[in-house]
Amino acid sequence: NAGVTQTPKFQVLKTGQSMTLQCAQDMNHNSMYWYRQDPGMGLRLIYYSASEGTTDKGEVPNGYNVSRLNKREFSLRLESAAPSQTSVYFCASSEAHEWRWGYTFGSGTRLTVV
């Protein structure tokens, strides 16, 4: 099915470990985004990529890096995980010039840092 695919779905890390969350979309969308969702905090933007070759910081970028590998793929890296990064992470994509349907979200990655 067409959409946004995130991997892994679940992950437990020890403090200080690193990992990369993968995201791929097959809708030929230009823009991709990484959000985190914490209880009572809604969705907060970490990084986004308006188009292939560009990335920009969002509201909460500290502790994260991103790579827009190609038009399909946008990865999020935690270099040294901290317990404060325990959260549910969502990747999303959109067609930059069409807001009719908003974002398409991936199914999320539940990350626990111990």
Add this chain to the structure above:
Amino acid sequence: EDKVVQSPLSLVVHEGDTVTLNCSYEVTNFRSLLWYKQEKKAPTFLFMLTSSGIEKKSGRLSSILDKKELFSILNITATQTGDSAIYLCAVPPGKGAGAGSYQLTFGKGTKLSVIP
């Protein structure tokens, strides 16, 4: 900085009740406002309201945009247990915010629980 405030943060109702969820926003050169429903996993799109369309309806759900008072409401009539979810409101950057500026600002959401 764009701002979205939703209220209430949580709500418990009985099946058959009608509920109203609120969303106020602050964005320069408003473009649109979006509503999402989030059940167990990813948010799914419900409505988009723009400056040219102030009301949307889809079955038991409807949404109104008040451009003057800068808020939107989401109404759900004859609620069912399947309506239990977090409802999210979001706005994109305003017109003229810059090329490629399509990142959404979300409110904290309203958690709706419908009791049988």
